[in-house]
Amino acid sequence: MTEAIVPDSEHRGLVARLPQTLRNYALLARFDRPIGWWLLFWPGAWGVWLAGGLERWGLVLWLLLGSVAMRGAGCVYNDILDRDLDRQVARTAARPLASGAVSLKAAWTWLLVLCMVGLVVLLQLRWQAQLVALASLLPVACYPLMKRITWWPQAWLGMVFSWAALVGWVEIGNPRLEMLAALYAGAIVWVVGYDTIYALQDREDDALVGVRSSARALGSHVRGGVAAFYALAVAFWAFAFWLLRADWLALCALLPVAGHLAWQVATLEDGDGGNALARFRSNRTAGLLMALACLVVGNAGL
Numbered sequence: 001m002t003e004a005i006v007p008d009s010e011h012r013g014l015v016a017r018l019p020q021t022l023r024n025y026a027l028l029a030r031f032d033r034p035i036g037w038w039l040l041f042w043p044g045a046w047g048v049w050l051a052g053g054l055e056r057w058g059l060v061l062w063l064l065l066g067s068v069a070m071r072g073a074g075c076v077y078n079d080i081l082d083r084d085l086d087r088q089v090a091r092t093a094a095r096p097l098a099s100g101a102v103s104l105k106a107a108w109t110w111l112l113v114l115c116m117v118g119l120v121v122l123l124q125l126r127w128q129a130q131l132v133a134l135a136s137l138l139p140v141a142c143y144p145l146m147k148r149i150t151w152w153p154q155a156w157l158g159m160v161f162s163w164a165a166l167v168g169w170v171e172i173g174n175p176r177l178e179m180l181a182a183l184y185a186g187a188i189v190w191v192v193g194y195d196t197i198y199a200l201q202d203r204e205d206d207a208l209v210g211v212r213s214s215a216r217a218l219g220s221h222v223r224g225g226v227a228a229f230y231a232l233a234v235a236f237w238a239f240a241f242w243l244l245r246a247d248w249l250a251l252c253a254l255l256p257v258a259g260h261l262a263w264q265v266a267t268l269e270d271g272d273g274g275n276a277l278a279r280f281r282s283n284r285t286a287g288l289l290m291a292l293a294c295l296v297v298g299n300a301g302l
Contacts, residue, residue, distance in 0.1 A: 024096040025110055028079060029072030035281045036075070039194070041067035042287030043187045044164030050183060050240065050294040051174035059124075059171060063164055066121035073114035074140055074160075080107055081144040091201060129171035136163040151217040154195040155188070162187035179243045186236030193229035193261075194283045196222060197268060200276040222270050230261040237290065241297050250300065253293035260286050 015023060015032045030036050044063040048056055079086065079097045086098035096102040102110075122130055139160050146153035165187055169180045192214060199213040200222065218225040234254060241250045264282060269275040 024101045025106075028076055028096045028102055028107065028110060029114060030075045031068075031072065035284055037064075037068045037071040038284045038287060039191075040071045040161055040164060042291055043162045043184075044168040045291045046183060046187070046294045047165035047168030047180070048172055049291065049298045050179065050244065051169045051172035051176075052298055053168070053172040054295065054299055056172065059168070062121050062124045063168060066118055067164065069114050069117035069121065070140075073111055073118060074143075076107055076111040076114065077141070078144045080104065080111070125167070125171050126173075128173075129167050132170045133163075133167045136160065136167075139163070147213065152192075152214050154192045154199065154214040157195055158188035158191035161191045176243065179240045182236050182240035182243065186233040186240065189229045189236065190233040190261075190283075190286075193226045193233065194264075194280055194286075196226050196229070197264070197276050198280040200270060201273045220270075223265060223268055226268065227265045230265060234258045234261065237293075241293075245297060245300060250297050253296045254290075257286055257289035257293060260289055 015026045018026055026032060041064050044067065045060055048060055048063070053059060079095055082092075083097045083104075086092035086095050092098060097104070097107050122133055125133065139156065143153070143156050143160055146156040150156070162184055165184050166180065169183075174180070196214040196218065199216075214225070234257070237257075238251050238254055241254065244250070260282070264279045264286075267275070268279050
């Protein structure tokens with residue numbers, strides 16, 4: 001149980017070698033699954049580089065640290081609220097809080113520690129970006145409730161997981177808010193697409209316990225739905241690039257990420273949890289390809 005505490009755990013190396021008590025806290029914050037913080041981080045890098053902050057590598061590293069800490073804090077908070085539901089779902093029943101390996105009081109303490117790390121990152125930003133970052137707290141706090149009241153909690157997650165784009169952009173101080181809106185909108189529908197893939201793993205259990213998701217809402221049309229979300233994401237990103245540099249050559253920078261997303265859809269196998277998890281995790285690469293596109297186009301637009 002402790003060696004494979006959840007079926008999609010990737011914990012190896014340092015996390016696997018931790019003493020059991022420390023490992024429980026690492027698993028509670030999902031340090032065993034770095035995909036989450038990469039997905040939270042990449043929109044921030046997009047925002048910095050497309051806004052013209054091409055030399056702000058220190059800022060990008062601070063955003064990465066903040067993504068690790070706040071993604072961990074979000075997971076702990078989510079598990080606190082969902083601990084009863086998690087006990088009823090096969091994939092999540094062995095999570096430290098649901099299984100009793102970590103107490104509720106200890107989970108709240110760990111949440112506070114992670115938030116303090118996030119505060120250190122927050123203090124590195126100018127006050128305008130600090131306000132934007134703080135504005136994310138309410139949407140983050142509401143997210144665990146969305147799966148109880150809407151069939152599309154992934155849309156809310158998209159808004160939350162794309163928030164770093166707003167922070168990075170405002171920190172750079174680029175006044176072109178229409179570009180930011182297009183970049184942010186694309187990030188949101190990208191998140192809806194990849195989290196729909198992720199939700200395929202829990203579709204049967206979610207139906208049993210009454211949890212709603214886009215994967216359940218789409219039914220047998222998941223592949224078409226994901227394709228539509230990804231296509232919309234690329235369209236929004238293309239619009240953002242076009243606003244910066246009205247040149248068809250600039251749009252070619254999106255071809256690698258568009259091709260990668262198309263590969264995900266073409267090879268997605270509904271009903272195969274391992275396939276869905278692998279396609280979901282491959283969005284780490286999609287985020288990197290989009291970051292490189294922003295780096296190239298942002299530099300060319302100067």
